[in-house]
Amino acid sequence: MSDERIVPDGIELEPERYELDGALPYRFAVGRRGFLGLLGGVVVLVAAPPGSSQESGRAGRAEGQETDLAAWLHIAEDGSVTVFTGKVEFGQNARTSLAQAVAEELRSPLSTIRMVMGDTDLTPFDMGTFGSRSTPYMAPQLRKAAVVARELLKELAGTQWSVDPATLEVADGQVEHPPTKRTLGFGALTKGQKLVRTIAGEVKATPADRWTIAGRSATKVNAREIVTGGHRYTSDLGPGPFAPSELLHGKVLRPPAMGATLASIEQGSIESLAGAVVVTDGDFVGIAARTSAEAGRALESLKPKWNLTPQPEGRELEGRLRQAPEPQREGQREGRGGGPYVVGSVADARAKAAQRLEATYTVAYIAHVPLEPRAAVAQWKDGRLTVWTGTQRPFGVKSELAEAFHLAEDKVRVIVPDTGSGYGGKHSGECAIEAARLARTAGRPVKVVWTREEEFRWAYFRPAGVIDVKSGTDASGRLVAWEMHNYNSGSSAIRTLYDAAHQHIEFHPGRSPLRQGSYRGLAATANHFARESHMDEIAAAVKLDPLEFRRKNLKDARLQAVLDAAAERFGWAKARSGGGVGYGIAGGFEKGSYVATCAEARVEPSGTVRVVRLVAAFECGAVVNPDQLENQIEGSLVMGLGGALFEAVEFDRGVIQNARLSRYRVPRFSDAPQIDVVLVDRKDLPPAGAGETPIVAVAPAVAGAIFAATGRRLRALPLVPQGLPKAPA
């Protein structure tokens, strides 16, 4: 994933865990250009960046697929502008911010740009919406397409008026010849045309300091549909596209524990289900009925017998994570080691160090809890399968469907309505497959919406992890040795930006007892928690202020800048912990952006811990939409508090113990602290993604604040699920 991660020196220790599944053996051509040839008006094709078809794993393996296109932009003969991209909208605001980029270059009002997103029949192949890639990678491409379209429109106008296109201007959705004040709308120019352009050579987009639409706050383009309840999420579909009574509701039989397989199902119990469609196919048992309640009742009346397999106990977790994974089952790819990063000799340097510390940090499994659970509506028609579903990987799910039903890829269409969030949790297509399987037998469209409990039990989690850190510091408080081993949780942001002449950093895949996958920020949260907590521990040991100790060991100017900005806004210099109140600071870097977070924690005599204030300074290059960026940062901070303070998935022998919202605590109104966001806008730098990185420094800043308030160093996430833990005897 060479274009995906920005690691200081380009070394990559582990490909990120963005996909759960292995490679498909085949993929068929789609004949995209045939479709394009049908469009009148002007089409600008956006080439995909080189290398994007060489991704490992299913989503990127695309022999025969036209992966050479990343997006296209169409100006129809009525002048309407439509942008086609395989990216999807999950609340991260791509629909608006990408439209802003196009509006900027087309010199057109934002409201005139229509975005078609995440429809595998209409939009070009896209690996998926994850990794904070839409802004840094897709937006510049669309920008260039819009520049090419704008110049093409000027050429067309120049020809009509017999003037030099260079003398023309584009503003407010039309081309103008300033000397004569003549104007032509986009529609008048594209009428009768059938032009297809590909971006070739260097295209100069408007520099950030001259943006007039991008770079400013714009209201979410579909905000009105959302506040009126008019927007149809996948789970809201139907009868909309179908005849009123046509749509059936599906439910799927779940095993009592992970690893259980269906032994048998009593035939009599199936036959008694009048009016419901029952599908038993291998391990799959599902029911489609007129209402979901009816399907649920029918499901409950079944009498299945299960074969259970031994599953680890919850208390075995740390040991399991430290074990190397079993040889991977075929088709599985859940992250792999990439070898250690070693500079100098940590052992020698520590032997000579004035101060040596070592500590182990742990992070729990946590659940994404997207408020809209997995949902899909599937319809078979004329040998083609169409599935509406909320997935971050429409093309990946299309492949999963093609594979599951032995279909050619061009017989499958996946459409992703703007979805009720994902945070990395909706990469997989299990719900789509379930709906499609039921719909095939039913001969009618079927909707499957997972219950909250199913979402907790059968989706996947942010990996748990164990992280060992050893350090050595010289007499002047300079870090000389740094060793860090991450077991199981992942390698994102595993490298340190602090100077240490001797380093050993390594990710070790573990034997995860639970299904795990991507989560906002991936392992960057775990690695920052361990690293920044340990930096605090050293600072305390060498009796330096946590910020001062970091400054002393940091050359990276961008990280330094956000640390200083956060500290200044927070009033760090004057903050004196005591009386049950503590202050903490942490900083970090991931996916091209930098963050520093200051936290104020209050620890009540009862042991209840409240985070009352967070200040975050964030720098992600040039800012595209300041208000939406702040919205993402604020959301990341509060979401990060959940994992920092109390979120944890409890399990035992293959069963999730807290698979309900009443048992799994997520942040609520009363948990949201006072928040202050400082945006460091670097108009001289290209925009980086911003939906993930602001989460990474929350947990260590809070752990530092709790330490400052109580003298207790907590090394396990979540820090205080039941309040401050009892002091060890």
Next chain:
Amino acid sequence: MPVLELLVNGSRHRVETDADESLLTALRDRLDLTGTKYGCGEGQCGACTVLLDGKPVRSCLTPATSTAGKPITTIEGLEEGGRLHPLQEAFIEKDAMQCGYCTPGMIVEAAALLRRTPDPGEAEIARAMEGHVCRCCTYPRIVEAIRAAAGRTPKPKSGRGGTPTRTGP
């Protein structure tokens, strides 16, 4: 199947329901009023909130039969004559949403709050809204939007400084 008369957003509907059907299912699957969302099925997230007799209830835990004949207001019923409810306007204005899935429930609950307490403070708002989950965690903005809708200039909670430009609506 029992046939109920539901009075939703000022219109009468005769609806066939299952005996134990929730109001949420009746609204969504029988009347196609899908602005009311399923989030947890146990009254913990607030996404399914509607007004029953003017009071907020969790429609996922409310039997449809118990609501027969009583006035029900859903998110679809807050607009009046094509004009958005002040809360709907304020949520747009303050960008008090990301994925938007929790938004209808939040707005309906807040509408009941403002009816009870026309000018609530931040703490009152947080208390009244505590039963609602926004997993995108836009809580501070939701509080701001409710205060804006209450007809007050919201006190900036924190200054929110550092924004290079704040233009647009």
